[in-house]
Amino acid sequence: MATLTFHSMADSAYLWTAMLAADEKGVDYDLNPLVLGSDAHLRLHPFGKMPVLQHGQVVLYETLAIAHYIDRAFDGPPLQPADALGQAEVLRWISLVNAYVFPVMNRFVKERLVKPAWGFETDQAFLAAARDPLRTQMRVIGEAVAAAGHLVGDRFTLADAFLLPHLLFFGRTPEGRALLAATPAAAGWLERMTARPSYVDSAMARAYGAFHSLAADPQPVWPLD
Numbered sequence: 001m002a003t004l005t006f007h008s009m010a011d012s013a014y015l016w017t018a019m020l021a022a023d024e025k026g027v028d029y030d031l032n033p034l035v036l037g038s039d040a041h042l043r044l045h046p047f048g049k050m051p052v053l054q055h056g057q058v059v060l061y062e063t064l065a066i067a068h069y070i071d072r073a074f075d076g077p078p079l080q081p082a083d084a085l086g087q088a089e090v091l092r093w094i095s096l097v098n099a100y101v102f103p104v105m106n107r108f109v110k111e112r113l114v115k116p117a118w119g120f121e122t123d124q125a126f127l128a129a130a131r132d133p134l135r136t137q138m139r140v141i142g143e144a145v146a147a148a149g150h151l152v153g154d155r156f157t158l159a160d161a162f163l164l165p166h167l168l169f170f171g172r173t174p175e176g177r178a179l180l181a182a183t184p185a186a187a188g189w190l191e192r193m194t195a196r197p198s199y200v201d202s203a204m205a206r207a208y209g210a211f212h213s214l215a216a217d218p219q220p221v222w223p224l225d
């Protein structure tokens, strides 16, 4: 039996963050697939979100708490700086991903790739309105990683683990590819993150592979300048 169990659907971006934290720490885990909104799911997470972590008797939901727990409960490289400012910067990035990146970048990918593939109509107004926030997000990400190679300082932290799934997905859209090409520091960060042993041949990389068949309409939804 693995040390940790994640209760989640396999393609959850937040699950991928939690798995990445475990892989960076060298902690093994397995996945208990959840049916969204099922009784079993709501017993584990009253708000019907995922992932949920189980470690023996410990059951935790909310990815920030899960990732923090994994970092503190196990040996392995620390995934947060020890100093007050470094920790605050990691928390700021996690907050930024939760408050701005997830609602815009993740939804953009769903509208652009997933909905058409599943036969649902895309919300064009959302796609158009996402342009400016996405440009701001990419600029801020690029500036951060240009400074020392990672979102916070020169080492992998939980901040990187929170952002990676979203930039990976976004890079599958023409708009994401264009913004990455225009932000070489962010593109370089993505390349380095996906070359890490925690990503190569990981459960996350395998789950992400399932999305490779989804192709966005190549016609850009905004000018790719």
Ligand SMILES: N[C@@H](CCC(=O)N[C@@H](CS)C(=O)NCC(=O)O)C(=O)O
Pocket: 011, 012, 013, 014, 015, 036, 048, 049, 050, 051, 061, 062, 063, 064
């Ligand atoms: N605040 C939660 C958010 C988790 C979340 O939104 N997960 C998505 C999957 S990436 C989810 O559960 N989606 C199902 C839904 O919203 O119905 C956390 O940090 O864990």
